[in-house]
Amino acid sequence: MLEIWGRPYSSNVIPVIWTANELGLDYTLQLAGGSFGKLDTPEYAQINPNRMIPAIRDGDFALWESLSIVRYLCDRYGAGGFSPADQQIRAIADQWMEWSATKAFMPVIYLFFATVRTQPADRDPAKIVALRDEAHATLSILDGHLEDRDYVCGNSFTMGDIPLGCVVYRYFNVDVDRPALHNVEAWYQRLSERPAYRDHVMRHFGTNPDEWAALEKACASEGVI
Structure with a gap:
């Protein structure tokens, strides 16, 4: 059986878990990383010598790096x-997967850390606004691409939608005012209609570090500790 090593609240693990569920695969989630250790x-060094998540073991085959696994x-x-x-x-699907990693992910994850993963009293409003603007400017490129297509490769869902679908969920669910991105918002709504996306990407992640930690700890029931 497929094993996925990681935790369901990790931004790099979520695309792997979503993919496995979209494909209807049977797998075991080995909770690892963060407060779960391992x-x-x-044993884990044999799977990933970098000692990072995610990684998978598919029979005798081991693989690490989130997008490579997807x-x-x-x-x-x-x-x-x-x-x-x-x-x-x-190639277009692969292009947008790479773009997600090199362009879209960083401003959104930094925005996420500047808000959800920072105590309210310690937040820097100017930094948050700058990150929001950078994220919006980057996602505007995706918005233009989606002007005449339902998904990043046309009218069908592909692997090219997966990393970006995870990025935009965090972007749309941090507590900041956001300028409109009509095409991205329509695409996000289409993704939201997919059961695997709702169940494994659209997780409430709290509004502060304490809520985040409690929610991650509670996910222990989903895997093998």
Whole structure:
């Protein structure tokens, strides 16, 4: 059986868990990282010598790095669908996955840490506004791309939507005022209609570090400790 090592509130693990559920795969979630530990064990070093999450073990095969895992699962278990058969369409999916990692992820995750992961008394309003503006400017590129298509590769959901779908959930659910992104918002609504997205991406993550920690601790019932 497929094993996923990580925790359900980690921004890098969520795309892997969502992918596995979109594909209908049976898997065991091995809770690791953060308060769950396990990364310093000899067993985990055999899976990922970097001692970071996520990682998977699929039979005798081990793999780490979030987007590499998403691609592998889609290629092996969703070929011709989530992993498009047409090489050019697949290249577009891959392009937006890379763009998510190199452009969209960082301003959004920094905004998330500046708000949810910082105590209210310690927050820097000017920094939050600057990060919000940077995130909006970056996501405006995606908004333009989605002007005439339902998903990043056209009218069908593919692996190209997965990393960005995780990014925009955090962007739309931190407590800041956001300028409109009509096409991204419509795409987000379409993603929100997918059961696996609702169950594994759209998690309430609290409004401050204490709430975040409590919610993450409560997710222990979802995996194997």
